[in-house]
Amino acid sequence: MNQDTVNFIFIGLSFALYIVIAVRSRAGSTQEYYTAGGGVSPLANGMATAADWMSAATFISMAGTVAISGYDASRFLMGWTGGFVLLTVLMVPYLRKFGKATVPDFIGDRFYSKLARAVAVVCAIFICMTYIMGQMRGVGVVFSQLFGISVPAGVLIGAAIVFFYAGLGGMKGITYTQVAQYCVMAFSYTLPAIFIAMAMTGNVIPQLGLIGNYTVDGEVVPFLQKLNNINAELGFQEYTAGNLSTINMFCITAALMCGTAGLPHVIVRFFTVKNVHAVRKSACWTLLFIAVIYLTAPAIGAFARVNLIQKLHNTAYSEAPSWFDEFESTGQMAWIDKNGDGKIQYYGPGKSEVGKSSVFLGAKPEYPSDDAEASQKVGINGERLLANKSDDSNPNELWFGNDIMVMANPHMAGLPMWVIGLLMAGCIAAALSTAAGLLLVLSTSISHDLMKKIVKPDLTDREEVNYARGASFVALAVAAYFGINPPSAFIAKTVAFAFGLAASSFFPTLLMGIFSKRVNKAGAISGMLSGITFTISYIVYFQFLGGKTEQLLFGITPEGIGFVGMLINFLVTAIVSAMTAPPPIEVQEMVESIHIPKGSGDASDH
Amino acid sequence: MSTLEVNHPRAHRRACLKIVLSLLAVWFVASFGCGILFRDWLDAHAPQIGTAPFGFWMAQQGSILVFVLLLFVYSYLMSRLDRKHGYSERL
Numbered sequence: 001m002n003q004d005t006v007n008f009i010f011i012g013l014s015f016a017l018y019i020v021i022a023v024r025s026r027a028g029s030t031q032e033y034y035t036a037g038g039g040v041s042p043l044a045n046g047m048a049t050a051a052d053w054m055s056a057a058t059f060i061s062m063a064g065t066v067a068i069s070g071y072d073a074s075r076f077l078m079g080w081t082g083g084f085v086l087l088t089v090l091m092v093p094y095l096r097k098f099g100k101a102t103v104p105d106f107i108g109d110r111f112y113s114k115l116a117r118a119v120a121v122v123c124a125i126f127i128c129m130t131y132i133m134g135q136m137r138g139v140g141v142v143f144s145q146l147f148g149i150s151v152p153a154g155v156l157i158g159a160a161i162v163f164f165y166a167g168l169g170g171m172k173g174i175t176y177t178q179v180a181q182y183c184v185m186a187f188s189y190t191l192p193a194i195f196i197a198m199a200m201t202g203n204v205i206p207q208l209g210l211i212g213n214y215t216v217d218g219e220v221v222p223f224l225q226k227l228n229n230i231n232a233e234l235g236f237q238e239y240t241a242g243n244l245s246t247i248n249m250f251c252i253t254a255a256l257m258c259g260t261a262g263l264p265h266v267i268v269r270f271f272t273v274k275n276v277h278a279v280r281k282s283a284c285w286t287l288l289f290i291a292v293i294y295l296t297a298p299a300i301g302a303f304a305r306v307n308l309i310q311k312l313h314n315t316a317y318s319e320a321p322s323w324f325d326e327f328e329s330t331g332q333m334a335w336i337d338k339n340g341d342g343k344i345q346y347y348g349p350g351k352s353e354v355g356k357s358s359v360f361l362g363a364k365p366e367y368p369s370d371d372a373e374a375s376q377k378v379g380i381n382g383e384r385l386l387a388n389k390s391d392d393s394n395p396n397e398l399w400f401g402n403d404i405m406v407m408a409n410p411h412m413a414g415l416p417m418w419v420i421g422l423l424m425a426g427c428i429a430a431a432l433s434t435a436a437g438l439l440l441v442l443s444t445s446i447s448h449d450l451m452k453k454i455v456k457p458d459l460t461d462r463e464e465v466n467y468a469r470g471a472s473f474v475a476l477a478v479a480a481y482f483g484i485n486p487p488s489a490f491i492a493k494t495v496a497f498a499f500g501l502a503a504s505s506f507f508p509t510l511l512m513g514i515f516s517k518r519v520n521k522a523g524a525i526s527g528m529l530s531g532i533t534f535t536i537s538y539i540v541y542f543q544f545l546g547g548k549t550e551q552l553l554f555g556i557t558p559e560g561i562g563f564v565g566m567l568i569n570f571l572v573t574a575i576v577s578a579m580t581a582p583p584p585i586e587v588q589e590m591v592e593s594i595h596i597p598k599g600s601g602d603a604s605d606h
Numbered sequence: 607m608s609t610l611e612v613n614h615p616r617a618h619r620r621a622c623l624k625i626v627l628s629l630l631a632v633w634f635v636a637s638f639g640c641g642i643l644f645r646d647w648l649d650a651h652a653p654q655i656g657t658a659p660f661g662f663w664m665a666q667q668g669s670i671l672v673f674v675l676l677l678f679v680y681s682y683l684m685s686r687l688d689r690k691h692g693y694s695e696r697l
Contacts, residue, residue, distance in 0.1 A: 066666075074665035078637045081670045085633050088677055089626045093684075207667060211656025222657030240649075240662045249642050257637075277688070280681040284674075291674050298666040595619050597684075598693040 003417050007146055010421035011428060014184050015161075018432075021180055022173040040175055040272045046285025048178035049269040053080075053290055054185060055131070056138020056431035058297075064405030066301025067308070070231075070239035073301065075253045079499070081287065081294055082253070083260025088283040091261055092270040094514045094594045096279045099271075102441070103264040103506065104449040110513040111521040112587055114454055119528050121454075123505040124264045124445045126532070128438045129479065130498035131265075135435040136483025142427045144330050145407060151331075152484040158428075159480040162435045163473060174436050175272060181429035186292050188426030192410040192419050193296050196303045199413060206299035214306070227302055230309055234347050239302070251560030252496070258566055259499025262506030265434075265441040276597040304405050307412040312398060313346045317381040320344060323411035327404060328384045334365045334399040335383050336390045342381050346398040359399040360388035435479075439472045446471035497539055500562025504531035508569040516577075517588045523577030531569030535562050618691040625683050629676050636672040641665035 040048070058080070066073040098106055104124055108117030139158025140151040147154070193206040200216060201209035201223055214226040221229075227239040237243060244252070260266070270279050311321055317335065327333035335344055336359055366387040368376045379385050407427065410420045447467035452459045459467070505528050512519045512527075539558040542551075556564065582588070640648055645661030652660035655668070688694045 071662055071665060074641060074662075077666055078641055078669050081673050082633065082637045085629075085673050085676055089629060089680055208656070210667075211658040211663065213657065224658055224662070240659060242645075246642060250638065253638065253642065277685060277694070280677075280684055284677045284681050287674050287677050291670050294670050295667055592615065595622070596615055596693060597688050 003420060004146075006417040006421040007424045010418070010425040011146070014180075014425040014429060017180055018177045018429075019164075021177045025172045025176045042273055042278045042282035043285055044179050045175070045269065045273050045278075045282045047182040047289055048175045048272075049266065049282070049286040050289035050293075051178040051182035051185060051429070051433040052269060052437040053084075053266060053286070053434070054182075054293055054430055055434035056135050056142075056427065058293070059185065059189065059430035060138050060141060060406050060427055063297045063300040063304060063409070064401075066298050067305040067405050069243065070227075070237075071242040072244050072249070073298075075244075075249055075256065076496075077294055077298065079253045079256025080260055081290060083257035083499075084283070084287050084290065086257055086261035087263075087266065088280065088287070091510060091514070092267060092283065093276045093279050093597060095267060095510070096270050096273070097276055097594045097597060098590075102444055102449055103267055103510070104445060105453075107509060107513065107524070108449070108453065110587065110590070111524045112584065113521040113525070116521050116525050116528075117449060118454060119525055120506070120509075121445050121449045123501070123528060123532055124449075125442060127263065127498050127502045127505070128265060128442045128445070129475070129482075130501060131263075132435055132438045132442070132475070132479040133482040134498070135431050135438065136479045138431040139428065139435065140483055141332075141404075142407070142424065142431065145326075145332075145404075146424055148326075148330065155480050155483040158431065158435075159476050159483075162432055162439060163476050174433075174440060178433045178437070181433040182289060184422075184429045185426045185433075186289070188422040188429075189293050189300075189406075190296050192413070192415055192423060193300050193303070195415050195419065196307070196409065196413045197299065200303055200306065206303070207295050210299040210302055223302065227306060230306060234309065234313065239305070245555055247554060248556055248560055251556045251563040253560075255503045255560050255562035255566070256496065256499045257503075258507040259501070259503035259562055262502040262510060263499075264445075264502075264506065265437045268441055268444075269437075300406065300409060304409045304412065307409070308405075309346060311412055312344050314343055316343050317383055318342070321411070323408060326411075327400070327408065331365055331367065332401050332404045334359065334386055336360060336386065336397055336399075337379065337381060337383070338390055338392060338395065338397050344398055345395060347394065347396040358391045358394070359396055360386055361391050365399065439475060442475040443468040443472040446475075496559045497543075500535050500539065500559065500565065501532060503562035504535040504565025504569055508566055508573060512570070512573055514591070514594065517591045518582055519573060519577045520580055520583045522580045523573040523575075526576045527569040527573030530572045531565045534568050535565035538565075614691055618687065618693065621687055622684070625680065625687065629680055632672065633676060636664065637669040641669050 062073070062076055065076060095103075095106055098109075100106055100109065102124075104117050104120035107120040108114065111117075136155050136158060137151075139162075140153075140155035143149065143154030143157050144151045190206070194204060197203050197206040197209035200214060201212045202215045203209035203212045210223060212223055213220050214223045224240055231237065231239050242249065270282065273279055273282050312324070317337070324333060328335070337343075339345070368385065368387050377385055407423065410423055447464050451467050452464055508531065509524050509528050513524065538553075538561045542558045553561070553564065640661060641664045645665060648661035648664070649659035654660060655663040685694070
């Protein structure tokens with residue numbers, strides 16, 4: 001039995017499981033479609049939220065990002081988990097008490113205005129779209145690896161599957177499928193790490209291996225020391241040293257944290273539990289389940305880096321391990337023999353994808369067309385040739401995408417086939433669960449907040465669900481398009497922008513809506529608009545219009561600008577609210593009431 | 607439902623805010639403080655965790671552990687507070 005067959009078996013089994021669950025818990029009413037009827041247990045909801053939370057970016061790219069950038073990647077580790085603390089103590093208990101199904105619903109009622117609701121809908125759609133693009137890309141990467149097809153074809157297959165069960169099952173179906181998906185993810189993520197930790201450090205627990213000693217071939221050195229030495233030898237900076245300035249690191253982490261706390265698709269999860277007490281309990285479980293994976297990621301990243309360099313650097317191409325061929329053929333690794341010695345050389349200080357120490361000219365590898373002559377496609381060592389010109393200004397010969405680290409890891413460590421099959425199933429679970437959750441929020445935003453509450457108030461339940469299904473189809477088509485033509489090279493980066501947008505729009509508005517009775521509709525609307533407009537323009541300018549590094553505001557990169565956008569939002573909201581009339585008395589009473597944790601009632605009685 | 611029916615919305619809200627703010631202070635010190643702002647100093651002066659420098663370890667592992675603990679503490683303290691003010695809905 002070969003690897004492909006094993007992969008198919010594992011993925012097939014996991015899919016069968018998800019589909020059985022989705023069909024069995026199919027939504028019958030709008031209430032079940034949006035909030036699963038409000039009766040999911042805290043533990044189950046915790047698992048489902050964790051699955052929703054851990055996107056393909058987390059699962060596939062994060063360990064790779066850690067491997068490449070060492071300390072700098074801590075911004076993702078702290079940002080995404082720390083944001084969850086904010087979300088739990090500042091947002092969800094109050095929003096759950098308020099008891100409506102969606103975030104725009106709260107904003108619309110709290111700021112007593114259709115315009116505020118409309119602005120919130122637009123922000124929600126924008127955030128979810130940015131986020132879901134990254135997910136579709138992730139699905140594409142996995143499927144391309146799996147079937148040996150191109151990434152675009154992989155994206156299309158993934159889109160079809162997501163549509164099938166997200167559109168069909170609604171929130172109830174999704175919640176129970178996500179519970180299963182979490183189990184698959186957690187198991188498949190930690191298992192390879194345990195094997196590798198044993199091989200490299202003699203420690204069963206990967207987290208202890210990371211802070212333990214490297215013990216291969218009788219040599220005993222502190223593991224991080226070993227990694228620093230390897231990096232230094234090849235001209236990279238030390239693994240434990242950071243590249244980003246402290247202010248930039250601070251801003252990016254803060255933007256990720258606050259963005260997390262404003263993510264509509266995660267907030268919605270907490271409307272599915274019974275009462276405020278259950279919300280808090282559910283949040284504990286969620287973070288615990290998330291931590292299982294987040295604490296493993298840095299270990300996997302560090303192990304993968306040592307493995308990668310030891311297996312490939314200064315190895316003759318003809319002797320390179322077989323997985324190298326596979327990644328070459330799907331275009332995720334590339335090698336150009338610049339010095340003609342037939343060996344693979346990997347050098348820093350760049351990260352292989354950016355300007356410095358790049359292998360070839362251009363952002364990503366291009367290949368000769370299929371009808372080109374064989375001599376243009378295959379080099380003298382048997383390697384796959386690129387259409388890009390080689391960049392001869394530096395000696396680095398190896399290119400690879402961050403996204404492959406997690407998937408390449410078990411190959412590199414020579415783990416058994418079934419571990420790799422399981423990992424594939426986990427990757428797909430991660431991407432599908434998040435994409436499905438996002439799709440639901442997107443479709444709800446359109447059918448419930450836009451159609452029912454703004455455009456056509458006399459919509460029946462059945463029509464509303466149909467609109468939701470139609471909207472998910474359109475949203476998915478757009479997401480698939482951007483998954484095929486991603487606006488940014490890496491999954492984690494695309495997703496980071498979504499957090500910036502959430503931080504600059506929802507977080508301040510929700511926070512002030514909950515904790516202040518004085519903030520009114522004029523303040524909220526102008527705040528949201530100025531925050532998100534500022535953030536989008538900054539990102540677009542530096543990401544797509546070729547803004548120069550010198551022009552950056554205080555040296556803050558587009559990833560971290562959401563934090564500044566958020567401050568602007570706070571400021572504008574406070575000033576405009578102070579200058580206009582306070583909100584009506586019934587709204588002030590409502591703010592009082594959401595602080596009383598009792599009597600939250602059933603979810604979504606709209 | 608609790609037998610205590612004396613509700614004090616204002617007192618409850620103040621106590622709740624106090625819990626939230628003190629937890630957020632810990633949250634800030636563990637992540638931004640140890641992991642980013644004072645990281646270099648801590649790497650050099652604080653005791654190592656295993657073989658890892660303290661600041662680096664806080665940024666990659668320690669802060670996450672602190673976050674999980676914080677949420678359990680939050681859930682516990684808030685339930686106790688709700689009970690005290692007669693808002694408990696534990697079933």
